[in-house]
Amino acid sequence: MKRILLFGAGKVGALIACLLSESGDYELVVGDSDPEAVRRLRETACAGVEVHQVDASDPAALERFIGAHPAEGVVSCLPYYGNFAVSEAAVRHGLHYFDLTEDVEVARHIAKISAGAPVAFVPQCGLAPGFISIIANELMKRFDELDTVKLRVGALPVNPGNALKYSLTWSTDGLINEYGNLCTGVEEGRTTALVPLEGYETITVDGLLYEGFNTSGGLGTLAETYRGRVRTLNYKTLRYPGHCEKMQFLMQDLKLNRDRGTLKRILEAAVPRTHQDVVLVYVSVTGKQDGALFEENYVRKFYPREISGRPWAAIQVTTASALCAVADMVLQSGRPPRGFVTQESFGYSDFIANRFGNAYA
Numbered sequence: 563m564k565r566i567l568l569f570g571a572g573k574v575g576a577l578i579a580c581l582l583s584e585s586g587d588y589e590l591v592v593g594d595s596d597p598e599a600v601r602r603l604r605e606t607a608c609a610g611v612e613v614h615q616v617d618a619s620d621p622a623a624l625e626r627f628i629g630a631h632p633a634e635g636v637v638s639c640l641p642y643y644g645n646f647a648v649s650e651a652a653v654r655h656g657l658h659y660f661d662l663t664e665d666v667e668v669a670r671h672i673a674k675i676s677a678g679a680p681v682a683f684v685p686q687c688g689l690a691p692g693f694i695s696i697i698a699n700e701l702m703k704r705f706d707e708l709d710t711v712k713l714r715v716g717a718l719p720v721n722p723g724n725a726l727k728y729s730l731t732w733s734t735d736g737l738i739n740e741y742g743n744l745c746t747g748v749e750e751g752r753t754t755a756l757v758p759l760e761g762y763e764t765i766t767v768d769g770l771l772y773e774g775f776n777t778s779g780g781l782g783t784l785a786e787t788y789r790g791r792v793r794t795l796n797y798k799t800l801r802y803p804g805h806c807e808k809m810q811f812l813m814q815d816l817k818l819n820r821d822r823g824t825l826k827r828i829l830e831a832a833v834p835r836t837h838q839d840v841v842l843v844y845v846s847v848t849g850k851q852d853g854a855l856f857e858e859n860y861v862r863k864f865y866p867r868e869i870s871g872r873p874w875a876a877i878q879v880t881t882a883s884a885l886c887a888v889a890d891m892v893l894q895s896g897r898p899p900r901g902f903v904t905q906e907s908f909g910y911s912d913f914i915a916n917r918f919g920n921a922y923a
Contacts, residue, residue: 564893565589567631567657569618569648570639571599573732573875574662574688577882578637579603580870581918583610587894591631593618608870618644628655635660635681635893637885641735642668649675649683656681658898660889662688662881664736664779666746673902682892684903687885689841689877690715690797691782692905693913693922698784698845700910701858705849708792713781714765714774714844716800717877719836720865726809727802729836731877734826740799741809742819743778746785748795753785759810761798767842767861774798775806783904800842837866841876862922879921887919 564587568579571594582588593616594600600615616627618640628636628651635658638648642665649672652659658681663669669685676683686692694713702708719729730737745756761776780797788795812818818825841864848857864876874882888908892898899907913919 563587563589564635565591565631565633566889566893567628567633567636568592568639569616569636569644570594571596571603571613572639573878574881574885575637575639576603576606577869577874577878578639578885579611580608581882581886582889583608584870585890585917587890591633593627595619606872618648621647624648624651628657634658635889637661637889638663641733642739643735645685646671649685652681652683653679658889658892659683659685660687660885660892661685662692662885664691664740666743666779669783676902679901682899682903683901684888684892684905686779686782686905687888688881689717689843689884690780692888693880693884694780694797694843694845695782695784695905696908696910696913697843697860698847699787699906701845701847701860702788702792704858705847705851705856706853707850708788708847709850709855710794710846710848711784711788711792711796712844712846713784713795713797714800714842714846715780715797716772716840716842718800718802718840718842720838720840722802724833725804726833727805728833729839730829730833731836731839731875732881734830735822737829738819738822738825740777740779742813742822745776745778745797746781747776747797748785748788748792751790751793753789756796759806759813761796762806763798764803765800765844767844768863771803772800772842773803773806774800782906784906787904787906800844837873837875839876840865841880864922867921883918883921887913887916890916890918 595617638661777799845860
């Protein structure tokens with residue numbers, strides 16, 4: 563039985579705790595600063611989950627908590643800015659580290675501090691970044707020469723009922739961060755910065771029209787991994803048509819990208835949440851196979867599921883399952899990797915065969 567410390571008892575953290583504890587191989591010690599989140603998880607927690615109120619942003623409280631609960635690994639489901647402190651604590655205590663960050667600077671910081679570490683540091687677990695890099699890498703390996711690689715992911719309400727045609731299915735801070743920060747892509751073989759909410763396009767899947775536009779973080783480390791080997795590589799978020807224009811109005815015309823606190827309050831007051839969502843994953847790879855130009859695609863939709871007698875949104879299931887699969891492959895390995903580990907380091911077949919990753923099968 564391995565013990566894991568988990569920080570963040572929100573929408574995804576609660577499901578991660580449930581999935582890992584119910585496997586019978588993990589004990590979870592969960593910490594969250596929100597007393598309401600602690601209360602909810604205590605009332606619904608699966609067996610093998612211990613819940614505490616702790617503020618991980620307080621260095622002294624974080625050290626006391628980790629010191630009082632010896633463990634093999636730590637999982638951070640905190641907003642991206644909380645991962646600096648937790649990852650640094652993992653270095654000091656020699657804990658395998660996993661998080662859900664989409665923030666580029668956080669991932670770079672973790673790569674730096676984990677150099678030479680005797681344990682694994684695996685940021686960007688989840689859907690995008692996360693699984694999207696694993697499936698893209700699987701397709702890209704099938705080509706002798708790579709031309710264009712498109713990664714597209716949308717987490718959407720099945721029945722949109724507001725002007726944004728959107729529901730808050732995960733972290734509002736993370737959403738604003740993706741919409742407001744510079745993006746990374748590859749153009750003409752060179753890594754380049756791309757402007758968020760630009761690069762507009764439309765695609766049709768199963769007869770439904772979606773719009774795509776640049777957002778930050780979803781590409782993970784693929785641009786570095788495939789440096790010099792691909793002509794065009796980019797990541798875009800998918801939404802229903804009309805969403806991008808309205809977010810441009812809020813963030814650029816009203817300049818709320820400079821006042822993210824106000825933007826967060828507006829979104830959380832006006833945009834509803836839902837468990838009736840759909841996650842769309844779309845990857846397209848074009849290049850040369852045996853001298854001829856070919857294209858291969860991965861297109862899947864994922865819907866909500868009931869787990870342990872509770873309904874969970876599709877974005878919760880896909881995000882939590884991906885993190886659990888990666889953590890399980892590391893922690894149950896006889897020879898776990900060391901130092902900074904990219905998502906594309908994990909093989910697609912191994913991921914799908916994993917007891918948690920098979921949610922994507």
